[in-house]
Amino acid sequence: MNAIEFILAGMLAAATPFLLAALGELVVERAGVLNLGVEGLMALGAVLAFIVVYHGGGHVMGFVAAGLGGAALSLVFALVVLGFRANQVAAGLAIGILGQGLSALFGKSYESLTVKGLPKLALPWLSDIPVVGGLFVQDVVVWLSLAATLAIWATLAYTKTGLVVRAIGENPKAAHAIGYPVVAVRFAAVAFGGMMAGFAGAYAAVVYTPLWADGMIAGRGWIAIALVVFGTWLTGRIFLGACLFGAVSLMGLAAQATGLDVPSQLLSSLPYLVTIVVLGIISADRRLLKLNGVASLGEPFDR
Amino acid sequence: MTAPLLSLRGISKSYGQIRANQAIDLDVPPRSIHAILGENGAGKSTLVKLIYGVEQPDSGTIMWKGAPLSLASPAEARRAGIGMVFQHFSLFETLTVVENIRLVVPGRKADLAERIRTLGRDFGLEVDPFAHVHALSVGERQRVEIIRCLMTNPKLLILDEPTSVLPPQSVEKLFDTLRRLRDGGVSVLFISHKLEEIRAICDHATILRGGRVTGHLDPREHDVHDLARMMIGRDMPEPMPALARSGGDKRLEIIGLDYRPDDPFAVPLSGISLTVRSGEILGIAGISGNGQTELAALISGETELPREQRDRIYMMGKDVGALDAATRRRLGFAFVPEDRLGRGAVPEMSLVLNGLLTAHPLKLLKHGLIDRKNAAAFADECIRRYDVRTPGPETEAGALSGGNLQKFIVGREIMLSPKLLFVAQPTWGVDIGAASAIRRRLVTLRNEGMAILVISEELEELFELCDSIQVLHNGKLSPPLVTRDTRPEEIGRYMIGARSPSGKVLA
Numbered sequence: 001m002n003a004i005e006f007i008l009a010g011m012l013a014a015a016t017p018f019l020l021a022a023l024g025e026l027v028v029e030r031a032g033v034l035n036l037g038v039e040g041l042m043a044l045g046a047v048l049a050f051i052v053v054y055h056g057g058g059h060v061m062g063f064v065a066a067g068l069g070g071a072a073l074s075l076v077f078a079l080v081v082l083g084f085r086a087n088q089v090a091a092g093l094a095i096g097i098l099g100q101g102l103s104a105l106f107g108k109s110y111e112s113l114t115v116k117g118l119p120k121l122a123l124p125w126l127s128d129i130p131v132v133g134g135l136f137v138q139d140v141v142v143w144l145s146l147a148a149t150l151a152i153w154a155t156l157a158y159t160k161t162g163l164v165v166r167a168i169g170e171n172p173k174a175a176h177a178i179g180y181p182v183v184a185v186r187f188a189a190v191a192f193g194g195m196m197a198g199f200a201g202a203y204a205a206v207v208y209t210p211l212w213a214d215g216m217i218a219g220r221g222w223i224a225i226a227l228v229v230f231g232t233w234l235t236g237r238i239f240l241g242a243c244l245f246g247a248v249s250l251m252g253l254a255a256q257a258t259g260l261d262v263p264s265q266l267l268s269s270l271p272y273l274v275t276i277v278v279l280g281i282i283s284a285d286r287r288l289l290k291l292n293g294v295a296s297l298g299e300p301f302d303r
Numbered sequence: 304m305t306a307p308l309l310s311l312r313g314i315s316k317s318y319g320q321i322r323a324n325q326a327i328d329l330d331v332p333p334r335s336i337h338a339i340l341g342e343n344g345a346g347k348s349t350l351v352k353l354i355y356g357v358e359q360p361d362s363g364t365i366m367w368k369g370a371p372l373s374l375a376s377p378a379e380a381r382r383a384g385i386g387m388v389f390q391h392f393s394l395f396e397t398l399t400v401v402e403n404i405r406l407v408v409p410g411r412k413a414d415l416a417e418r419i420r421t422l423g424r425d426f427g428l429e430v431d432p433f434a435h436v437h438a439l440s441v442g443e444r445q446r447v448e449i450i451r452c453l454m455t456n457p458k459l460l461i462l463d464e465p466t467s468v469l470p471p472q473s474v475e476k477l478f479d480t481l482r483r484l485r486d487g488g489v490s491v492l493f494i495s496h497k498l499e500e501i502r503a504i505c506d507h508a509t510i511l512r513g514g515r516v517t518g519h520l521d522p523r524e525h526d527v528h529d530l531a532r533m534m535i536g537r538d539m540p541e542p543m544p545a546l547a548r549s550g551g552d553k554r555l556e557i558i559g560l561d562y563r564p565d566d567p568f569a570v571p572l573s574g575i576s577l578t579v580r581s582g583e584i585l586g587i588a589g590i591s592g593n594g595q596t597e598l599a600a601l602i603s604g605e606t607e608l609p610r611e612q613r614d615r616i617y618m619m620g621k622d623v624g625a626l627d628a629a630t631r632r633r634l635g636f637a638f639v640p641e642d643r644l645g646r647g648a649v650p651e652m653s654l655v656l657n658g659l660l661t662a663h664p665l666k667l668l669k670h671g672l673i674d675r676k677n678a679a680a681f682a683d684e685c686i687r688r689y690d691v692r693t694p695g696p697e698t699e700a701g702a703l704s705g706g707n708l709q710k711f712i713v714g715r716e717i718m719l720s721p722k723l724l725f726v727a728q729p730t731w732g733v734d735i736g737a738a739s740a741i742r743r744r745l746v747t748l749r750n751e752g753m754a755i756l757v758i759s760e761e762l763e764e765l766f767e768l769c770d771s772i773q774v775l776h777n778g779k780l781s782p783p784l785v786t787r788d789t790r791p792e793e794i795g796r797y798m799i800g801a802r803s804p805s806g807k808v809l810a
Contacts, residue, residue, distance in 0.1 A: 160405065167395045167406055174393035177357055178407055179378025287566070291397060291435070 003254040007247050009134025012142050015246030017042070017204045017217075019145055021224035022231070022238050023152050024196025029228055030156065031189035032169035034298040036092030037077055038197050039221030040099020041070045045201030046217060047103040053115045053206045063141075063202045070198020071191045073099055078190040082183050085300040096221070103214070110212040117210040141203050153235035165189060169294040172301040182301050197221065219272070226275045230282055232292045241278070245271050306369055308333045308490050309354070309385075309459055314363035316349055323349040325514045327363070331459065331507075336481060336491040338501040338522060340534050341511035342734035347494050350511070351461050354492070355387045356380040368458075381407070386457030388448045388465060396437035400430055400447050408454045415454075422450050426480040440592020442473070449477075453484075460484065461492045466500055473590075478504050496534075496735050497763075498527045510534055535736045551581030554723040554754035555602070556617040562601060562608070570594040572601075572778045577756075579723065584745065584755040585783070586769035588762060588794050594778040595758050596641070599727050602756070603638045604628030619722060632661065635722035639713050639729065641758070643705060647712040650701025654693065657700045658682040658715055665719070681718070689714030690737060706733035713741055717748065724748065727758040742768055762791050776800045 021038050028035050035041075045066035053062040077095040080086045118139040126136040156162035164185060168175045172182045201217060209216070223245060231238035252267030283289070307330040314327040324346045331337045341347045352358045354365065356374030365372045367383060374380050377387070394403050401416045408415060416432035423429040428446040436444060445465065452460055462481075466474045481491050481504060495501055501508055501522045508522040510533045518533050560575040572594050579585045589595060600606040601616065608615060608624035616624040619634050628638075640646040648657045658681050659667050667678045682696035689710045693703055700708055713729060729745065730738035745768060749755055759765050765772050766786060774781040774797035781797045 163398070163402055163406055166398065170395045170397050171393070174395060175406075177377055177389070177393045179376050179381065180406070293397075295397070 003258050005131055005134055006254050006257065007250045008132055009137065010250050011243055011246040012135065012138055012146075013208055013246070014249050015242040016142050016145050017200045017208065017220050018224050018227060018245050019149065019239060019242035020200035020203060021197045021221055022227040022242060023148060023235070024193035024200070025225055025228045026231075026233060026235065026238060027152065027156075027165065027196075028189050028193035029294055029297055030169045030233060031165045031186050032172060032294055032296040032299070032301070033078075033081065033186050033190055034088045034092060035074065035077060035095075035190060035193055036089060036225065037074070037095035037099060038193075038224050039217055039219070040096035040101075040103070041073055041194050041197035042099075042201035042204070042217045042221045042224075043103035043215075044073055044099040045070045045198030046205035047107040047110075047201075047212070048198070049202030050110060050115065050205045050212045051106060053210075054110060054113060054212075059118060059206060062206050063199055066198040066202035067195040068198070070194040070196070070201070072194070073102075074190050074194025074197070075187070077194075078187050081300065082186050082190070085302065088298045088300070100215075100217075107212055107214055111214065112212065114211045115206055118207050139207055141207055145203075149235060149239050156235060169296055172296050176301075186301070197224075200224070223271060223275060226279060230275070230278050232282060232288050233294060234292055244274065244278075248274050305332055307331055307366070308368060309492075310366040311354070312364050312366070314350070314353060314360045314365070316353060316358065316360050322514050324353070324360070327511075327516055329509050329516070331490050331492060333458075333490055334485050334488060335506045336485055336493055336504055338505035338508035339492060339494045339511060340496070340498075340501060340508050340522075340530065342496065342535055342736060345511040345534075345734075346514040347511055348463065349514075351387065351463060351492065351494060354380075355385060355461060381455050381457070384456070384458035385461065386452035386455050386459070387461040387463070388445070388452050389463055394436045394444055394447060397435065399433050399435050400439075401432040403436060403447060404432075404451045404454060407451055418454060419450055422453055426450075426453070426476075426483070428480070440590060442590050442592065449480075457489060459490045459492060461494070463494045464496070465493070466495065466497060474500070498522075498530045498534075498735075501530070502527070512536055531735065535734075551583065551752060551754070552620075553578055553617070554581055554619055555579040555725075555756060557602075558615060558617075560601070560615045562597065562606075564597055564606070569597050570778045572597055575780045577773055577780060577783070579754045579756050581722070581754045582749060582752045583771075584749050584757060584769045586765035586772040586786075587756070587758045587775055587780070588765050588772050589758075589760070589775035589798055591760055593775050595727070595775060597778075598775065599641065599725070599758060602725055603640065604631040604636075633664075637661070637716040637719045637721035637724050639709075639716050639724075639726040641727035641731070643708045643712055644701060648700040648708060650699065652700060653682075654686065654691075654696045654698055654700060654703075654711060655679050655682040657711070658685060658696075662715055662719060685711060685714040685718060688718075690740065705731070706737060709733050710737055710741065713744075717744060721753065723754045723756070725756045725758075729757060729759065730761070730764060738764075762794060765794075766791065774798055 021042055025035060025038055048069040049062035049066040052065045053059060073095060077091055080091045081088045118141065120137045120139050121143065123136040127133045156166065164180055168180060168182050168185050176182050204217060204220065205212065227238055227241045227245070230241045248270045251270060252264060255262050255267055256264065309331040311327055311329040314324055316324040327350060339347050339350065349358070353360045356377045356379055372383060401412055401419060404415055404419060405412065419430070419432040428450050430443050430446050430450070436447065439447070465477065485491060493501070493505055505522050508520055509516060510518040512534060522530060556578045557575055560572060562572040564571065570593060575598065577585060601608070604627050607627060610625050612624055614622055618631060618636055621634060623631050623634070644650045655678050659673065659678050662681055665681060667674055667681055679696055685691065686693060686696060691711045691714070692707050703711065709731065710733065713726065716724060729741055733741065742764065745755055757765065757768060769786050771783040771785050772789065772794060773783050774794055776797060777800060784794065
């Protein structure tokens with residue numbers, strides 16, 4: 001297996017934690033709320049899923065626990081910023097730290113333990129194609145994530161629900177004036193984002209690398225937040241961005257496997273460098289930001 | 304008299320210390336066009352918010368079709384059959400027209416688009432259903448608002464200052480629309496400060512002053528002066544007669560300016576030429592969205608011309624095209640932008656600090672630090688001289704009503720005693736008492752030799768102020784028309800592009 005085949009085969013799985021968390025954050029931001037606690041929500045989801053799976057609860061229950069845990073912690077954030085109108089940046093950071101702390105606490109006695117991952121499902125015909133065939137051999141969560149991407153894209157672009165979320169993100173006062181429940185919709189969006197971050201953490205801990213280690217999320221929550229901006233709040237671009245990061249994070253492994261003489265520190269810092277470069281390029285296109293940016297992002301709604 | 308459609312009794316509403324509405328009584332009969340007249344701060348906006356369910360009254364009752372009505376939200380008002388077009392539009396800029404409408408009206412996108420086109424044709428409210436709202440002019444946005452309301456089939460339609468953004472031809476069209484709606488069984492609650500319009504279209508009027516009703520009457524039976532007196536509580540000041548033109552030195556000259564903005568949604572300008580001399584007011588008429596924003600930014604210095612485009616814009620005889628806004632101000636230029644919040648003033652900052660923004664050359668700084676005493680004295684004087692209604696100079700700019708903030712900003716710029724003053728929309732949303740004070744002040748300054756350029760959508764205002772008028776349409780400027788030899792209809796034809804700007808040259 002050469003480096004390209006290796007990257008193609010692993011890219012989607014590596015992208016999935018980024019993708020799930022970023023999709024959740026996309027919905028949150030589209031509704032006008034900035035939740036910087038994604039890293040902590042992912043960490044909490046990861047440890048909950050790991051504990052459930054380790055004690056034989058199975059992967060489905062693991063994901064359910066992670067989703068509920070992420071949603072519950074994000075509702076604390078929602079209560080603080082939507083109920084008491086606290087500063088969203090500060091509250092998001094606090095919730096993130098809380099999530100990481102809870103994760104370390106719950107995970108203390110599970111350090112270095114392992115669970116069994118999920119089997120890969122191959123799509124007939126497609127998986128036999130040379131070079132790109134590996135793309136079509138993935139576990140069930142990857143396939144579901146792709147479906148979720150499509151569903152979120154269609155919901156935001158074409159349904160009334162999506163329209164209401166976008167309207168509230170752009171101009172909450174006007175949305176209130178025409179009779180939409182701004183705060184309730186934002187609560188729902190934040191809970192959804194928390195659930196997705198929980199799923200993302202669960203995938204990282206019980207499917208992608210089914211081993212518990214404290215701090216295993218390793219900045220992926222932050223990259224997910226960057227991805228939302230990087231994708232200019234558009235689902236398709238966020239998906240492509242997640243794939244890019246998946247691929248970049250595999251390059252280090254691929255380079256080591258092929259014996260390339262590049263310092264591993266440089267390779268493992270690649271995703272972060274790519275984030276900075278791409279964010280710079282995106283910010284240059286003001287038209288794109290104007291069209292898709294969320295006008296009320298991070299501002300408390302005060303009627 | 305038939306039973307009223309809407310009936311208010313003893314409606315009161317306070318915000319903290321401010322009693323916005325006190326014991327308001329109001330009856331709107333079915334099939335009528337009813338005016339609510341009043342100055343800024345008289346409580347008109349509060350009253351309609353109560354009727355539309357945005358806010359709830361502290362006391363009093365609202366009767367709707369003979370039964371008591373208590374509205375917790377605008378959605379309930381719409382379900383009851385009350386629709387409203389806001390003064391500050393409640394549209395979503397990043398959404399398309401049809402998406403905006405879909406937020407309020409159930410239905411499939413394609414069907415809604417078709418209904419938008421039909422309504423547009425029937426009522427002269429044409430607009431592209433798939434255009435993004437941020438790409439539309441203010442006038443077009445209003446059409447979207449009205450269409451959105453009409454699509455919910457209201458029994459009562461509330462319009463807040465609907466004509467302030469329309470050219471004369473469209474105002475007539477809007478009035479036709481409203482009359483047709485009335486004949487079709489809809490009542491209209493029409494909020495305006497334009498007395499002539501109220502006399503032209505309304506069957507009843509309720510006049511508010513200081514949060515109280517000062518009269519119910521039939522506006523057709525009273526002349527403009529009567530109405531104005533009831534509204535402001537004293538006689539209207541007479542317009543100031545302008546002195547004959549002296550032909551002073553050129554303070555602003557634009558010669559054959561072409562400009563293609565980077566922003567794909569902006570209007571390109573071509574062949575713009577104009578001259579403003581000392582002791583002269585030049586007005587630029589036109590419906591917004593025809594290049595006003597772009598032209599204003601080029602004159603103010605917010606947009607700088609590329610260095611290779613020389614000899615296009617002169618101020619006080621100096622080529623300023625490539626100079627920034629601060630440098631232009633140092634030459635004796637002052638500017639009142641069209642949007643007060645964000646460009647004219649910083650909403651979160653106090654009036655004292657907002658005064659400082661442009662008036663710092665007036666010794667408001669000491670060794671580069673703010674001189675609190677002088678800065679506060681400056682803000683105080685501006686508040687006093689321009690009749691800004693505010694608790695004090697430490698009030699946040701964003702807490703003032705639009706009209707009051709405008710008075711403050713215009714005052715601040717005038718107090719700089721510039722050689723060249725550029726005012727975009729001088730009296731937008733300002734009540735008539737204050738508007739006429741601002742206009743008189745501008746004419747006085749002109750008589751004292753200031754050169755003044757005014758951009759306005761209100762033709763009446765331009766006719767009252769200006770020595771000559773040029774019309775901006777589709778990024779092109781008409782030749783100057785001497786105001787006293789020109790009729791409003793002629794300007795109107797340029798405004799809708801019915802006359803090519805390359806017509807005969809006067810001046």
